[in-house]
Amino acid sequence: MKSHPLLDLCHEMVVVWRLHGPDDWQIEYLNPAWENNLGWPREQLKANGLRAFTLPADNELTRIALVSLLKVGSLTFNNRYQHADGTYRWLLWKCRYSQSQKRIYAVARASADQQYPENNAIIGVTSNGYINGWNRLTENMFNIEMWEALGEKLSLYLDRHQVITDAIKDRHSIEYLISPAYRKGQKVFNLLLSLDIQDDDRLVYGRLTVHDIAASIHTNNYLATLLRRSQSIAKIGGWVSDIGDGLLVWSEELFNILEVNPIDFDHRIETFLKMIHPQDQQVVQEVLRREQKYSLDHRIIIPGGETRWVHAEADSINDAQGKPLQLVGTIQDITTKKLLDIALQDAEAWYRAIVNRISSIIVTIDEQGVLKYGSPSIERILGYNVEKIAGHSIFEALHPDDFTSVTQSLATSVNSPDQAINISVRVRDTKGEWHWFDGSFINLLNQSGVGAIVGSGRETTERVLLEEKLRHKANELTWANAELREFAYVASHDMKEPLRTISVYLDILLKYIENPDPDMMEAIIFIKQAVTRSNGLLEDLLTYSRAGTVPPNNRQVNLNRLVTGVVSNLQGRIEQTKGRVTLHSLPSVFIDPTRIAQVFQNLISNGLKFHKPNVPPVVEVGFDGAKFYVKDNGIGIAKNHHADIFRVFYRLHSFETYSGSGIGLATCKKIVEQHAGCIWVESQPGEGTTVFFTLGASHGENSQIAAGGG
Ligand code: ADP
Numbered sequence: 001m002k003s004h005p006l007l008d009l010c011h012e013m014v015v016v017w018r019l020h021g022p023d024d025w026q027i028e029y030l031n032p033a034w035e036n037n038l039g040w041p042r043e044q045l046k047a048n049g050l051r052a053f054t055l056p057a058d059n060e061l062t063r064i065a066l067v068s069l070l071k072v073g074s075l076t077f078n079n080r081y082q083h084a085d086g087t088y089r090w091l092l093w094k095c096r097y098s099q100s101q102k103r104i105y106a107v108a109r110a111s112a113d114q115q116y117p118e119n120n121a122i123i124g125v126t127s128n129g130y131i132n133g134w135n136r137l138t139e140n141m142f143n144i145e146m147w148e149a150l151g152e153k154l155s156l157y158l159d160r161h162q163v164i165t166d167a168i169k170d171r172h173s174i175e176y177l178i179s180p181a182y183r184k185g186q187k188v189f190n191l192l193l194s195l196d197i198q199d200d201d202r203l204v205y206g207r208l209t210v211h212d213i214a215a216s217i218h219t220n221n222y223l224a225t226l227l228r229r230s231q232s233i234a235k236i237g238g239w240v241s242d243i244g245d246g247l248l249v250w251s252e253e254l255f256n257i258l259e260v261n262p263i264d265f266d267h268r269i270e271t272f273l274k275m276i277h278p279q280d281q282q283v284v285q286e287v288l289r290r291e292q293k294y295s296l297d298h299r300i301i302i303p304g305g306e307t308r309w310v311h312a313e314a315d316s317i318n319d320a321q322g323k324p325l326q327l328v329g330t331i332q333d334i335t336t337k338k339l340l341d342i343a344l345q346d347a348e349a350w351y352r353a354i355v356n357r358i359s360s361i362i363v364t365i366d367e368q369g370v371l372k373y374g375s376p377s378i379e380r381i382l383g384y385n386v387e388k389i390a391g392h393s394i395f396e397a398l399h400p401d402d403f404t405s406v407t408q409s410l411a412t413s414v415n416s417p418d419q420a421i422n423i424s425v426r427v428r429d430t431k432g433e434w435h436w437f438d439g440s441f442i443n444l445l446n447q448s449g450v451g452a453i454v455g456s457g458r459e460t461t462e463r464v465l466l467e468e469k470l471r472h473k474a475n476e477l478t479w480a481n482a483e484l485r486e487f488a489y490v491a492s493h494d495m496k497e498p499l500r501t502i503s504v505y506l507d508i509l510l511k512y513i514e515n516p517d518p519d520m521m522e523a524i525i526f527i528k529q530a531v532t533r534s535n536g537l538l539e540d541l542l543t544y545s546r547a548g549t550v551p552p553n554n555r556q557v558n559l560n561r562l563v564t565g566v567v568s569n570l571q572g573r574i575e576q577t578k579g580r581v582t583l584h585s586l587p588s589v590f591i592d593p594t595r596i597a598q599v600f601q602n603l604i605s606n607g608l609k610f611h612k613p614n615v616p617p618v619v620e621v622g623f624d625g626a627k628f629y630v631k632d633n634g635i636g637i638a639k640n641h642h643a644d645i646f647r648v649f650y651r652l653h654s655f656e657t658y659s660g661s662g663i664g665l666a667t668c669k670k671i672v673e674q675h676a677g678c679i680w681v682e683s684q685p686g687e688g689t690t691v692f693f694t695l696g697a698s699h700g701e702n703s704q705i706a707a708g709g710g
Helices: 005-009 034-037 040-047 056-072 134-142 163-168 222-232 254-257 268-273 279-291 335-357 379-384 400-415 461-494 497-512 518-549 559-569 572-577 594-608 664-674 700-708
Strands: 013-021 024-030 074-082 088-097 103-110 121-124 130-135 174-183 188-198 204-211 236-242 294-301 309-318 324-333 361-365 372-373 421-426 433-444 452-459 557-558 580-583 588-591 618-624 628-631 678-684 687-693
Touching: 013 034, 013 628, 024 559, 034 309, 056 074, 056 130, 074 121, 088 279, 121 134, 130 594, 134 204, 134 222, 134 361, 163 174, 163 188, 163 204, 163 557, 222 236, 236 254, 254 309, 254 324, 268 279, 279 294, 279 309, 309 335, 309 461, 361 379, 400 421, 400 452, 421 452, 433 461, 461 497, 461 518, 497 518, 518 594, 518 664, 557 594, 559 572, 559 580, 559 594, 559 618, 572 594, 588 594, 594 618, 594 628, 594 687, 664 678, 664 687
Parallel strands: 074 130, 580 618
Antiparallel strands: 013 024, 013 103, 074 088, 088 103, 121 130, 121 204, 174 188, 188 204, 236 324, 294 309, 309 324, 361 372, 361 452, 421 433, 433 452, 557 588, 618 628, 628 687, 678 687
């Protein structure tokens, strides 16, 4: 084979063997590099064959390498050769076998450290899965020598061999592949592999860089890559600065976080400090100056002008005396989290501001009533320190009489999520006083962030006490009414009895006196009249008291018919006074007929009674669409008496002038007011009198009348 100028220039040793017969290899070509590297003349090497210069210990390995080469077509291996100076040199071989040309082409390189130049364990793999490379580090890792491994199937050593051979066939490299490895058929360790494709035209093979994950975790590229990746995922960048030189070294991720182009960065601390938010600059400068461990959140303004939140941590690396030599730190982008935190804090502040000010109390409790949270209003209203009562049962401050109802409400709430269960409770304050609350339980046990039953309540103590007072007053009134009824009974029954006795005995007396003296007779008649008047008075009083005590019996009543009845009852009076009663159309109303009849009767009879001397009474009864009226042409009433005439026993005349008890109008007022109406009078002395009244709420269509009247 002819030499080539390039091969003459090449530093690497090139050799071509030609196969002449079985196991008969002859060197066809050696380039000058052989002489430079091993010191022997080329002729000598050619004449003796390279095998003669091999370290005897490597002979067997070399023989096997050759056999493997013939089998797999390409090979990488190393062995040792003697130099002219007597020492041995490591040679790294790359060989190819061409079956058609019956030649082996090989390149050998002297490796200075007697090792592969690589710092990693390497396995060469052909596309059909045979091992064609196995360096010293691989030998150490597997504890299998090169000559044993070369030419073997990769499947003997690696579990994931198929993935690797497929990748070689497809000519694509693999960055990371983890595969269990075997040594003599036994799984020994996990390897981290990367596959490069060596593609020299006709022969494609793979070069596996192999890391024993457990053993090599500290130093290799894999870790650097892993670190870079994890920094990028966590958005954490690292930096280091030698104390005193004012320079910073950043990790790749820090450039990403701060959006700084590495070419633009001058690595000066001041340049970095300028990027810090004005409001945070002082504190960051301060911690850097101290040259000690620190941890803080601060803002950065990136070159685009946007503000970023970062979490910064740093620590110093000290010399033996404890003097800081370097500061090493990390910067993590926490913008998203921080903005969320700020939004959350705002929401929290908003919620707190409201909860702190509301007058209602709010608690969150578990199913048993154990307090988790209590609103500050508890302290204001009940005096308990809300932090101290957390963990206590609400039952501790509850009125014993409310235990059952609260236990039941709590159980109902547990079984009905999201529904408000109303409660009314008494709670003891720190001074032992009871407070009333109306509120509810809402089961939010399944709501994330709450996970509790929420109890809320508004204090009703004042209202409850007022109600209590009112109830008391009502009781008093009932009692007083009972008294009054008693009194009415006594008045009507017991007091009428002696009057009847007087009347009866007067009659007996009259029978026994043969010739009564006219004066005596007059006296007896006076007594009789007084008795009759007293009887009438008692009768009226009884009517009045009954109007207040007996419950009304309301129904829909046609007033035309009712008042016609009243007028016919008064027929005797009308004739006696030669008077006249005119009835205008009256509505149908919802009232107690007996009582309203009493009102009309009292008013009409007053109209008939208080007529001017020698002027027959004319009484008109009607309804003007808003109010009822009873109008007469009688003596009239002076304005200053208009209100007083509705009081009991209030009369403007003597019994001699006009009979009566002074109770009639008071009874009318009482009845009208019971019907939610009012009554008043319009009159002038000598001009006749009109009494008006309304009937209110008890009569739907008249409700406006009631409001407008008076
Ligand atoms: P009495 O039994 O005296 O009628 P009332 O309560 O009905 O009692 O009336 C109280 C007083 O009002 C009467 O005594 C009278 O002085 C005056 N009064 C009532 N109605 C009229 C009227 N229609 N005309 C003039 N005065 C009246």
